[in-house]
Structures are given as C-alpha cells and as structure tokens.
Amino acid sequence: MxxxxxxxxxxxxxxxxxxxxxxxxxxxxxxxxxxxxxxxxxxxxxxxxxxxxxxxxxxxxxxxxxxxxxxxxxxxxxxxxxxxxxxxxxxxxxxxxxxxxxxxxxxxxxxxxxxxxxxxxxxxxxxxxxxxxxxxxxxxxxxxxGAVLETDDTHVVIGTAGHVDHGKSTLVGSLVTGQADDGQGGTRGFLDVQPHEIERGLSADLSYAVYGFEDEDPVRMDNPHRKQDRARIVEEADRLVSFVDTVGHEPWLRTTIRGLVGQRIDYGLLVVAADDGPTRTTREHLGILLAMELPTIVAVTKTDLVSEDRIEEVTREIESLLRDVDRTPLPVDRHGVEAAIDEIGESVVPIVETSAVTGAGLETLDTLFGSLPKRSLPDREEFRMYIDRTYDVKGVGAVASGTVNSGAVETGDELLVGPMNDGSFREVDVRSIEMHYHRVDRATAGRIVGIALKGIPESALERGMVLLPRTADPDPVREFEAEVMVLNHPTRIRSGYEPVVHLETASEAAEFTPEDGRLLPGDTGRTRVRFKFRPYLVEEGQRFVFREGSSKGVGTVTGVDGLSDPPPADD
Structure with a gap:
C-alpha cells in the first residue's frame, strides 16, 4: 500500500x-x-x-x-x-x-x-x-x-529570462533555498515543477519559485518540492517575491513571450553567463523586457568559472548592449545597491555579478528584491483576471489560474467568463481560491492564483479568456487599432501579414493592415490588427508582442472596435 x-x-x-x-x-x-x-x-x-x-x-x-x-x-x-x-x-x-x-x-x-x-x-x-x-x-x-491567509499588496513578481544554460534556474534555486549550487546545476532541480504536481489543481504553477522576507530577513524554503514548504513561506513572510519562469531555447521564444506578456510582472531579471557572454537570445529577451516597459536587472552568472578580466569584458559587452537600446547601465559593484534601488526604472538597468556556487551577489539580489517597490497597478477597481491555464480536478471541477490584473476576488463571488467563440460570456461562481498551495478567501491585483469555478466545465475554458464581475458589460473585439514597432524582419511588412499576437494571456494568429501599406524593420507605425479565429477582450493602452518566424515586434493598442462580425461557423 x-x-x-x-x-x-x-x-x-x-x-x-x-x-x-x-x-x-x-x-x-x-x-x-x-x-x-x-x-x-x-x-x-x-x-x-x-x-x-x-x-x-x-x-x-x-x-x-x-x-x-x-x-x-x-x-x-x-x-x-x-x-x-x-x-x-x-x-x-x-x-x-x-x-x-x-x-x-x-x-x-x-x-x-x-x-x-x-x-x-x-x-x-x-x-x-x-x-x-x-x-x-x-x-x-x-x-x-487560524483564519486563512490575509493577502497584501507587497507581493513582487519577477520575470526571468536568458539564454539556455546561462544559469537562470540555478540562480533562482539558490535564492529561494539559500543553498549553494554544487557546480552541476543541483539547485535548478528544485524548480522542475510540472502542472501535475499541483495539489488538486488549485495552486497556479505560473510562479515556479517563491521566497519572502520578514522585516528585512529572507524567509527561504527548505525543500521547494514540498507544497507545505511553499505554504509556510506564504504564511510567515511579510513580503513575497515570486519568479515567473521563461524558456531559454530559441525555438521556445513563444513560451518566453507568453511568460513575460501574460503575467502582471513587476521586474525583469535577465541572466548572462560570464563564460558565454551576451547571445542572440540574450538580445531577443532584453528587447522583449524593455519593449514591455519592465524595469530590468541583469545578473552576470557563473562568475566562479572565469577570471576577473573576463567578468569585466562581459560586463562591458552588456553595458554596450544596453546603451544601444538607449538604456543606462548601472554596475552595482561600482555604484552600490542603494543606488540601484533608487535608480532602477525604464531607463536605468542595474548589473549584478553573481555565482550560485560561491554565493557572490546573492545577498545583493536579496537586498534588491526585499526593497524594490511593487509597481503601480491599473487604476481600474473592477476585478479582472486573464486565464493562463485551466485544470479539470475531480471533486473540485474547473480551475482557472492566472494573475489578478486588477481589483479583487473573493470566495463566493459571482463572475462572468469569456468571451466564447460567439463573443458571449457565461456566468460562474467562485468556489475557492488558492495561492502557492495556501487557501485564501480573497486575492488582490498582482496575485498569482488558482480559482475553482462553479457553473462551467473545464473544456469550455481557454487561455486568453477573462474573468470579470457579473455586473460587467464586456465588449469583446475581433479587430483593433495599434501603434507597432518592428524589432526585426527580413523584408517589409505588408497588408495581409499574419503573425501570432501575444496580448495578456492570449496567443492568437492575426492579420495586419498597416496604415501606410507597409512597415520596414525599425519602423514605428499604425496598423489594424484582426484576430483570425475568435474575439478577445482588448482595451486601449495594452501592450503586446507579435512574432512570425524570425520577425518580431511590439505594439500598443490605440483603438478598440466592438465585435464586428460573428466567427466562422466551424470555429
């Protein structure tokens, strides 16, 4: 037995x-x-x-x-x-x-x-x-x-990025456990969390690691594989820091984009290995982080493997890369961690030299993550959460996980979910809410949660849908106007160009119709964007990334039209 x-x-x-x-x-x-x-x-x-x-x-x-x-x-x-x-x-x-x-x-x-x-x-x-x-x-x-956890607004979410084998997961593993790596990526194993390891499907796996702070002292995990250990962090810490994973392999850049665009991320953490230096993938990930206007920290990893001269050489390469995109590098070793906390923003990027093996730089990252403020959230008071993943859990039912975009949600709330293929929304009730294996009565903006829903089967839920209050009057769209910037493209972009658009948690093929008939690499211009298969809830000011083959770009929604026509009958 x-x-x-x-x-x-x-x-x-x-x-x-x-x-x-x-x-x-x-x-x-x-x-x-x-x-x-x-x-x-x-x-x-x-x-x-x-x-x-x-x-x-x-x-x-x-x-x-x-x-x-x-x-x-x-x-x-x-x-x-x-x-x-x-x-x-x-x-x-x-x-x-x-x-x-x-x-x-x-x-x-x-x-x-x-x-x-x-x-x-x-x-x-x-x-x-x-x-x-x-x-x-x-x-x-x-x-x-004791009552369930009372949440607050100090939960900081970090989006990690970087080339494969540059030590991203190893670095985060050492941060959340306080354990030195064995030089073979041993602490990385703490972060191999798959959806099937989520107890009852209610704890969102979007955040693949979490630690916290009580006053200024880190509260770390003994063993992140134990859900009780994660729950302990949530219970004990005054301030939580979560890490949203991305994938370092170039073929999975789409997954990286989804991780950075689809979540309510406060800061980016870009890792660059000291032995390898910046790569094409490093530049791709940096471009996405900065295009999404995320304040970013660059961690130079694996400094224990190279000489001081090599560390300085890689740091200069990173500084040059940042200046090329109009950002000011701020090496923390030279200017101090307090300067990094004060100056980090859309134009200033701190650089921290680290080693998961020796522990170099980890205390500096602790200080940064323990001090950086939660970024401002949307002014909208109404609850909104874009669905990133769904689960069908026996004894519980349909579970939708994602990051609370705005407002708050409580157990028992009456919500709408959609849009469905025809643009309609369905009525559902909140059965329960969990965060990091800990049941909560209420979740506020910025929280990564799993919400069990009554009134809908899991098969009817899809990533990119949104949860709203029952009193909302949502107007889904098939088309919208946008201002876009082409980061790179082998030729010009003409009307009929069909990339995949990553907006919030939606990833959908769309057709572009540029205002001037074409867009060249490096161009900024206006275009009409039409989703090919289904409507989504889109609003002015939202940022998005588009990608097709080797072409990539970013955009901002500038105008929204209502659902102009029904989807094809075979959708």
Missing amino acids: SADRSVLRQAIERGERDGGAIEFKERLNREVHLVDGRKESLAAQLRHRVLSGDGEATYVIGVTDDGGLAGIAPECFSETMDVLSLLAEEADAHIHDVDTWGVSRDDAMDDRRSIEETAAPDEPGRVAHENGADRGLVGIATIRE
Whole structure:
C-alpha cells in the first residue's frame, strides 16, 4: 500500500473518539447542515476536534459513522468541501489540505480494502477520469487553527529570462533555498515543477519559485518540492517575491513571450553567463523586457568559472548592449545597491555579478528584491483576471489560474467568463481560491492564483479568456487599432501579414493592415490588427508582442472596435 493510501487507512483505524482529532462525515450539504442551528453546532464540533489535535483536525469524508467506505459522487464531495470550509471559517480555522481516493461503490460499504489508487504515480491525490460512474470519492481534509491567509499588496513578481544554460534556474534555486549550487546545476532541480504536481489543481504553477522576507530577513524554503514548504513561506513572510519562469531555447521564444506578456510582472531579471557572454537570445529577451516597459536587472552568472578580466569584458559587452537600446547601465559593484534601488526604472538597468556556487551577489539580489517597490497597478477597481491555464480536478471541477490584473476576488463571488467563440460570456461562481498551495478567501491585483469555478466545465475554458464581475458589460473585439514597432524582419511588412499576437494571456494568429501599406524593420507605425479565429477582450493602452518566424515586434493598442462580425461557423 502506498504512503498516501496508508494515511486514509490509519485515520479510519484510529477512528472517532470523544477527545480525539478525527471526525467521520459521509457528506455535508447546505440545505441540511447550514440551517436551524446545525451550522453553529457543527462549527463547535470542528473547533473541539481542532483543539483536541493541538491545532489540527482530520476530517474523513465519504465514510459512515463506523468508518465504512461509502464513497460519494464528485459533485457531493465538492459541496461537502464548500460546507466544511464555511464551518471551519466559523470556528476560526481553515482547510489546509485535501487528499482524495476513488472507491468501488459495490464493495465500499463492507470492505475497507477496496480503496484503490486510481491516480497516476506522479499525481497523488487526484482521481483518474476513467473511474467511471461506479466509483465514488473518499477523502481526508486537514483542518488547521487560524483564519486563512490575509493577502497584501507587497507581493513582487519577477520575470526571468536568458539564454539556455546561462544559469537562470540555478540562480533562482539558490535564492529561494539559500543553498549553494554544487557546480552541476543541483539547485535548478528544485524548480522542475510540472502542472501535475499541483495539489488538486488549485495552486497556479505560473510562479515556479517563491521566497519572502520578514522585516528585512529572507524567509527561504527548505525543500521547494514540498507544497507545505511553499505554504509556510506564504504564511510567515511579510513580503513575497515570486519568479515567473521563461524558456531559454530559441525555438521556445513563444513560451518566453507568453511568460513575460501574460503575467502582471513587476521586474525583469535577465541572466548572462560570464563564460558565454551576451547571445542572440540574450538580445531577443532584453528587447522583449524593455519593449514591455519592465524595469530590468541583469545578473552576470557563473562568475566562479572565469577570471576577473573576463567578468569585466562581459560586463562591458552588456553595458554596450544596453546603451544601444538607449538604456543606462548601472554596475552595482561600482555604484552600490542603494543606488540601484533608487535608480532602477525604464531607463536605468542595474548589473549584478553573481555565482550560485560561491554565493557572490546573492545577498545583493536579496537586498534588491526585499526593497524594490511593487509597481503601480491599473487604476481600474473592477476585478479582472486573464486565464493562463485551466485544470479539470475531480471533486473540485474547473480551475482557472492566472494573475489578478486588477481589483479583487473573493470566495463566493459571482463572475462572468469569456468571451466564447460567439463573443458571449457565461456566468460562474467562485468556489475557492488558492495561492502557492495556501487557501485564501480573497486575492488582490498582482496575485498569482488558482480559482475553482462553479457553473462551467473545464473544456469550455481557454487561455486568453477573462474573468470579470457579473455586473460587467464586456465588449469583446475581433479587430483593433495599434501603434507597432518592428524589432526585426527580413523584408517589409505588408497588408495581409499574419503573425501570432501575444496580448495578456492570449496567443492568437492575426492579420495586419498597416496604415501606410507597409512597415520596414525599425519602423514605428499604425496598423489594424484582426484576430483570425475568435474575439478577445482588448482595451486601449495594452501592450503586446507579435512574432512570425524570425520577425518580431511590439505594439500598443490605440483603438478598440466592438465585435464586428460573428466567427466562422466551424470555429
């Protein structure tokens, strides 16, 4: 039996005791358990269990009072979690974690051995889709004392970029753990987080690393592979710093663009290896960072591998590269970290010499990330979140993850999601919100979150859609006007040019119609942009990147038209 299933077996064998921390519940529903004084009684019972367990209680769901495995339908399990969450809130507690297993309903009532590990080996806690109608769910909810995390507006998000093998992930791994690298990229392994490792699909994997600060002292992870360690950072730190990953290989520049354009990023961190120096990919990534008007820091990595002369040579190359794009380099070793904090902006780029092996420069980066202010967010008070990824989670349902663009969202909020292919929006409700494996009641602008939604299947959600309040009156578009700058193109751009446009989290083929009939490399001009396949919610002032083959450019939306005509019937 796997360790995961043994937890369930042990909880059932220990059983309910008057003074114990374990409670059996077959199911909970709103109509029965939240009315006529039942809510207060059940909340008191939950509080008793938590106190009996020194701040932690275990609720076994889908079992009878004597511990028999009843198994309940996924929708019933989901409702039970909603009710349990409300009871925990009433008792000044919160649901810290949930694990689920599939059981055969034919055997469950009288055979505890019927617990089956239906999840794949690398997906603990998930129930496979192929369970079929004859299977139900049992689960364990861990309840902990204290309200859910109260978020604030100091969470800084860093977008990382740089050529492959220049030490980007290794550097970040050493930052978030405080551990020196072994010279073989060992700390990089801490950051190999895949979507299937997200417990219950609710913790957005957009941020592939996080650490924080309590006062001025770093709060680091012991082992980023443990979701509890990430949750601890969120709970303990006064200030959070998240890193959004990008891909260093040239063929995956589209993924890099998505990572930098689609998230509410505050600063860019561009890495350049001291042994290799700036490459074409370095220039590409720098161009995107600066085009998106992101204040950027350049980290010279792997300084332990080269001589001082080589470090100086690479630094001069970086300074020259920055001056070529009208930016002022600021080597921190010469001018000090306080100057970097004061001067960093759209025109000044600090340069920090680092080594993940010796630890050189890491304290300087800590000081920068612990001091840099959160960048200003949109003035719009209305909640908005562009969807970056979606998940279908048994017992939970559809989950949309992304960065809160503006406003705030709370559990229970009534929202709209869309646009669909025909430009319409669908009504949904917020079931729950999680951030870095930690359940929260509320998320504000700049937060990277996963939102579980009621009222829509995951199959109807797509990246590039947006979540809005139910009271919003969105007007999706197929076409918009833009001012663009061509960074590079082998020839001139004419009417009919069809690049992929990366705007917020949308990545869609579009047709350009330049105002003057053409655009040359290095040109800035106006063009009409028409999405080829579906509408999106676009507004004036949004920045975007476009790419097709070796051609690349950036633009700003200057005018928006409503949905001018329906999409083709076969969309």
